[in-house]
Amino acid sequence: MLEITGHTRVFGILADPIHQVKAPQGLNRIMAERGVDGVMVPFHVASADLATVLTGLRAVKSFGGAIVTVPHKTAIVPLLDAVSDAARLVGAVNAVRREPDGRLVGEILDGAGFVAGLRAAGHDLRGRSAYLAGAGGAANAIAFALAEAGIARLTVHNRTAARVEDLFGRLRRLFPDLPLASGDPDPTGHDLVVNATSLGLRPDDPLPLDASRLAPGQRVAEIIMQPAETRLLREAAARGCRTHPGLPMLEGQLALMADFLGMVPPAR
Amino acid sequence: MLEITGHTRVFGILADPIHQVKAPQGLNRIMAERGVDGVMVPFHVASADLATVLTGLRAVKSFGGAIVTVPHKTAIVPLLDAVSDAARLVGAVNAVRREPDGRLVGEILDGAGFVAGLRAAGHDLRGRSAYLAGAGGAANAIAFALAEAGIARLTVHNRTAARVEDLFGRLRRLFPDLPLASGDPDPTGHDLVVNATSLGLRPDDPLPLDASRLAPGQRVAEIIMQPAETRLLREAAARGCRTHPGLPMLEGQLALMADFLGMVPPAR
Numbered sequence: 001m002l003e004i005t006g007h008t009r010v011f012g013i014l015a016d017p018i019h020q021v022k023a024p025q026g027l028n029r030i031m032a033e034r035g036v037d038g039v040m041v042p043f044h045v046a047s048a049d050l051a052t053v054l055t056g057l058r059a060v061k062s063f064g065g066a067i068v069t070v071p072h073k074t075a076i077v078p079l080l081d082a083v084s085d086a087a088r089l090v091g092a093v094n095a096v097r098r099e100p101d102g103r104l105v106g107e108i109l110d111g112a113g114f115v116a117g118l119r120a121a122g123h124d125l126r127g128r129s130a131y132l133a134g135a136g137g138a139a140n141a142i143a144f145a146l147a148e149a150g151i152a153r154l155t156v157h158n159r160t161a162a163r164v165e166d167l168f169g170r171l172r173r174l175f176p177d178l179p180l181a182s183g184d185p186d187p188t189g190h191d192l193v194v195n196a197t198s199l200g201l202r203p204d205d206p207l208p209l210d211a212s213r214l215a216p217g218q219r220v221a222e223i224i225m226q227p228a229e230t231r232l233l234r235e236a237a238a239r240g241c242r243t244h245p246g247l248p249m250l251e252g253q254l255a256l257m258a259d260f261l262g263m264v265p266p267a268r
Numbered sequence: 269m270l271e272i273t274g275h276t277r278v279f280g281i282l283a284d285p286i287h288q289v290k291a292p293q294g295l296n297r298i299m300a301e302r303g304v305d306g307v308m309v310p311f312h313v314a315s316a317d318l319a320t321v322l323t324g325l326r327a328v329k330s331f332g333g334a335i336v337t338v339p340h341k342t343a344i345v346p347l348l349d350a351v352s353d354a355a356r357l358v359g360a361v362n363a364v365r366r367e368p369d370g371r372l373v374g375e376i377l378d379g380a381g382f383v384a385g386l387r388a389a390g391h392d393l394r395g396r397s398a399y400l401a402g403a404g405g406a407a408n409a410i411a412f413a414l415a416e417a418g419i420a421r422l423t424v425h426n427r428t429a430a431r432v433e434d435l436f437g438r439l440r441r442l443f444p445d446l447p448l449a450s451g452d453p454d455p456t457g458h459d460l461v462v463n464a465t466s467l468g469l470r471p472d473d474p475l476p477l478d479a480s481r482l483a484p485g486q487r488v489a490e491i492i493m494q495p496a497e498t499r500l501l502r503e504a505a506a507r508g509c510r511t512h513p514g515l516p517m518l519e520g521q522l523a524l525m526a527d528f529l530g531m532v533p534p535a536r
Contacts, residue, residue, distance in 0.1 A: 004296055006281075006289040010309045013274075018330055021274040028272055039309055041278045042330050049327035056324015059317035062286055062310050 002037050009038040009064040011261060012057070014072050018044035023067045026254040027263070034258070035265040038064060047071050054079050058102045065097040065261045068106075073137070080106040086144045089170040092137060095260050107260050110138060111145025113253025114194075114223065120252060121244060123192075123219060126150035131183060131190035133208040135163035138223055139196035143167060146194075147175040155183035155190060157209060185210040193220045193236075200230035207232055216240030223249060270305050277332040279308040279529060280325070282340050286312035291335045294522040295531070302526070303533040306332060315339050322347050326370045333365040333529045336374075341405070348374040354412045357438040360405055363528050375528050378406060379413025381521025382462075382491065388520060389512060391460075391487060394418035399451060399458035401476040403431035406491050407464035411435060414462075415443040423458060425451035425477060453478040461488045461504075468498035475500055484508030491517060 002008070013023045027040045043066065045053045050072055057063050068076050073092040077083055080096060083106040087093045093106035115125060130151045132139055135158035146154060154171075156164045164182045171180060187193040187209050199208040201224055211232060214220060220236035221244035233243045270276070281291045295308045311334065313321045318340050325331050336344050341360040345351055348364060351374040355361045361374035383393065398419045400407055403426035414422060422439075424432045429450060436448045455461040455477050467476040469492055479500060482488060488504035489512035501511045 004292045004307070004309060006283070006285075006287040006292070006310045008292070008310055010311070015274075016329075019274040024272045024274070024276070039272070039307065041272060041307055041309060042274045042276055043278070043328050044330035045328055052327045053324045056321045056327075059320045059324075060311050060313055061284075062312035 002032070002035075004039055005037075007037055008062070010060070010062050011038055011040040011064045011066060011263075012043040013040060013067040013069065014043050014045050014050070014053070014076075015069045016044060016046050016071060018042045021069065023069075023254070023257070026250075027067070027258060030254060030258045031263050034263060036263045037266075038263055040067070045072070047075060050075055051079050054104065058098065058104060063098050064263075065095065067257060068094050068096055077106065080104045082106070084108065085174055086111075086148065089174055090140045090144055092141065095257050097261055108141050108144075109253050109256045109260060110249075111141035111143070112148070112256050114142050114221075114249040115145045115149045116252030116256055117248030118221065118244060121248060123244065125192065127152050128191040129153045129155075129189070130192040130194065131155045131157070131187040131209075132194045132196055133157050134195065134197035135160070135167050136197070140167055142194060142196050142223070143171060144174070147171060147178050151178070151192075153179040153181070155181045157183035157185060186213045187218070188213050188215070191217075191219065193218055193241075195220075195222050195224070195230070195232055198224070200224045200232055201226070203231075205231070207235070211235040211239070214239045214241050218242075219244060222246045225250060270300070270303075272307055273305075275305055276330070277306040278328070278330050279306055279332050279334060279531075280311040281308060281335040281337065282311050282313050282318070282321070282344075283337045284312060284314050284339060286310045289337065290518075291337075291522070291525070294518075295335070295526060298522060298526045299531050302531060304531045305534075306531055308335070313340070315343060318343055319347050322372065326366065326372060331366050332531075333363065335525060336362050336364055345374065348372045350374070352376065353442055354379075354416065357442055358405075358408045358412055360409065363525050365529055376409050376412075377521050377524045377528060378517075379409035379411070380416070380524050382410050382489075382517040383413045383417045384520030384524055385516030386489065386512060389516060391512065393460065395420050396459040397421045397423075397457070398460040398462065399423045399425070399455040399477075400462045400464055401425050402463065402465035403428070403435050404465070408435055410462060410464050410491070411439060412442070415439060415446050419446070419460075421447040421449070423449045423451035425453060454481045455486070456481050456483070459485075459487065461486055461509075463488075463490050463492070463498070463500055466492070468492045468500055469494070471499075473499070475503070479503040479507070482507045482509050486510075487512060490514045493518060
């Protein structure tokens with residue numbers, strides 16, 4: 001990190017609890033690598049105080065923006081001056097940029113981070129078919145990012161079918177031409193298979209889909225970062241699939257966050 | 269500095285303009301030396317926004333406090349939950365600590381920093397007589413700190429005599445037994461002679477007092493930091509006085525600020 005001076009731009013991460021956050025380490029490293037005179041610090045903010053803190057930060061001219069995480073990602077949306085179409089339709093924001101005039105602009109980069117991680121590993125998504133297990137917050141963000149990345153069709157499998165329909169209704173507003181299907185546990189016939197549920201965090205979790213139907217040629221991607229190799233990824237590898245662990249999503253996302261927050265070195 | 273993580277306490281400096289501030293460099297160095305997991309960052313806040321920003325920072329649980337400088341030192345007093353007697357009577361605050369319950373407590377350390385700088389240079393003030401040129405903000409803070417340090421009597425010289433009387437009225441409320449005198453430009457008969465005016469910042473400034481009356485045995489101290497050697501200090505040295513430049517006040521103050529803001533390493 002550059003020495004902090006009166007010229008340094010200040011970024012925060014808004015979270016509660018705060019101790020476990022990793023964004024300051026990641027983004028301070030990225031700013032150092034890029035030669036950016038900025039610093040990210042932890043802002044521990046309870047849900048009840050989010051609006052008050054945002055009002056205060058809006059008035060700090062050296063404040064550049066914030067990463068937003070649990071429990072603020074949904075609650076922050078109506079408190080911002082503008083959000084992207086994807087953030088509005090996903091109903092969540094995980095990065096907020098402060099414009100020079102004090103306006104706060106929100107974006108959701110969870111899904112784009114996932115796609116960036118796949119791209120960095122050489123997986124282009126344009127024209128591919130995708131199968132998504134899950135319809136929660138992470139799955140919503142990934143569905144929009146997959147659509148944005150130009151997939152040819154999307155199948156979503158979720159225990160509660162109503163959540164799939166709800167997601168499809170919002171996806172259609174931004175991507176009216178994307179073929180959508182409500183799926184079952186069988187991922188057969190899709191180029192990309194994604195687990196966007198929390199199943200796999202614990203060793204005795206059931207699989208999020210029927211892994212016995214996976215076949216060579218399919219790519220199987222995971223959002224779970226810990227353990228690095230989930231049971232799904234193990235079974236996929238055993239069946240000849242290429243696998244993609246959860247951690248690159250975080251790496252991809254950090255770079256996108258740095259870009260969105262304007263963490264660029266001064267022009268020469 | 270330690271790596272910034274979710275455990276790091278965040279401190280700020282509130283100022284407008286912000287680019288010239290030096291407290292982040294000084295206090296980040298002190299925290300590093302002390303092994304404190306904290307970071308000080310610049311908060312650029314306009315006068316009109318001070319109350320809003322304080323309300324926001326009060327709700328940030330990882331916020332430990334702030335250094336306060338131009339133009340907020342006087343305006344911040346009524347916005348705090350508590351201030352020290354000296355800060356109330358000086359009418360200014362330059363350090364604010366956030367208590368764990370969110371209360372903001374203010375202190376004025378300008379004068380105490382000056383006294384700490386003298387002490388660090390081996391100048392004890394107890395029982396000494398002091399002559400102070402000036403009755404503005406810095407002079408007020410130093411007058412209270414000299415009284416607190418146990419001087420035997422205080423003479424204040426200022427072009428506008430009403431400001432001296434006003435200062436004396438407030439000093440008497442906290443130090444009713446301290447002999448006070450309104451002086452003239454002649455500092456004869458005082459152990460310590462202090463310039464607390466801004467005269468000396470520019471090379472063609474008139475002297476703040478009649479330097480031709482300075483005599484060996486007197487200590488002559490300066491609050492001006494730049495230039496390091498003012499014309500007053502040069503003339504004092506030429507007349508055999510011991511001199512004390514302005515910079516140690518800042519050093520003394522940084523350590524006091526770190527103590528007041530609770531920048532101490534975790535107990536073992």
